[in-house]
Amino acid sequence: MSQSGANMKKIHLMVLLTTALTAATTVGIGATVVSTPSLMTTENYVALKRAITAETSDLQLACGSLRGPDSHVCRAENVASERVMLAELDARYKGTFRASREAMLARIASRFDVDRSKCFLVTGFQRDNCIVAAHAEKSRSLMAVKAEG
16 A cells, blocks of 8 residues: 555544544534423414414504504504514524524514604604614614624
């Protein structure tokens, strides 16, 4: 056997051992990271989700009696409220970091939607400043979330 053939076998053996060690470590880490079990049953989760949707539908009908920008703000507040409640319900049900982060992002997006819809209650330069302020607040909030992790 040539010198390069022996070196090649050593390299293959090292790669194989490294891969096996990495796989074993990954499995070990995966086994120790256990998802937090939900304290809510699937039936409760589905029932609460339906209740939130039904409540939002009723509130949307109430917004129908309003006219103009007030109706738009009312609808935006209801949609935002539903989005936040559903995201928080998911976070409670799933109990994961990702779900709680998505709830946080839903709160930010909802706040922006409501703030932006309120900008249409004013006109001209005030509206422009209001929209810029809403975008700035959303950006600050998103940067704060990003900085947290």
